[in-house]
Amino acid sequence: xxxxxFTFTADIDSxxxxxxxxxxxxxxxxxxxxxxxxxxVTGPVYNVTALTFTPGKTAGxxxxxxxxxxxxxxxxxxxxxxxxxxxxxxxxxxxFNPDVLSTELDLGDVVNVLQKVIAASLFWWNLLTTxxxxxxxxxxxxxxxx
Numbered sequence: 001x002x003x004x005x006f007t008f009t010a011d012i013d014s015x016x017x018x019x020x021x022x023x024x025x026x027x028x029x030x031x032x033x034x035x036x037x038x039x040x041v042t043g044p045v046y047n048v049t050a051l052t053f054t055p056g057k058t059a060g061x062x063x064x065x066x067x068x069x070x071x072x073x074x075x076x077x078x079x080x081x082x083x084x085x086x087x088x089x090x091x092x093x094x095x096f097n098p099d100v101l102s103t104e105l106d107l108g109d110v111v112n113v114l115q116k117v118i119a120a121s122l123f124w125w126n127l128l129t130t131x132x133x134x135x136x137x138x139x140x141x142x143x144x145x146x
Contacts, residue, residue: 036083036108041066042136043113044073059111060101066111074116077129081136083108112136 015021024030038050039062046067054061059080069075080088080103088103105111114132117125 038108039105040110040136040139041113042110042139043132044070044115045113046070053105053107057105058101059103059105059109060099062105062111063101063113069113072116073113075113077114079112079114079133080105081110081112081133082106085137087133110136 022030036050037053039053040050041062042048045063046069049066051062051065059078063069063078078100080100082088083106088100112133114129117128
């Protein structure tokens with residue numbers, strides 16, 4: 001996902017026939033949503049943190065800069081949750097990019113490391129995984145003041 005920015009200038013005529021040339025009528029409200037300038041790393045890592053976004057860096061790079069995974073992390077269950085809600089898991093990276101840690105991240109993305117579930121049923125594993133993902137999305141929204 002490429003970041004496309006437009007610099008607003010005082011010369012309104014320069015906006016003509018661009019993506020920001022929109023028709024407005026009396027009573028219209030134009031809201032520009034906040035966009036986080038960070039990548040969040042959550043789960044059993046040594047430093048749960050929001051790192052400043054650096055273009056071209058991968059999930060593995062951000063995970064390494066959060067101190068890496070702790071002993072309770074399930075290293076086979078790492079997810080990337082995109083800012084738009086898309087979830088990328090271990091085998092969803094494609095034929096030439098099978099590892100989620102090699103996924104290039106964008107503004108507001110989350111690297112979510114899941115916890116090991118020892119001697120538990122599939123029900124408890126699914127419940128814990130769902131809770132961890134929901135927690136990551138909630139924390140991201142709270143940090144971004146959405």
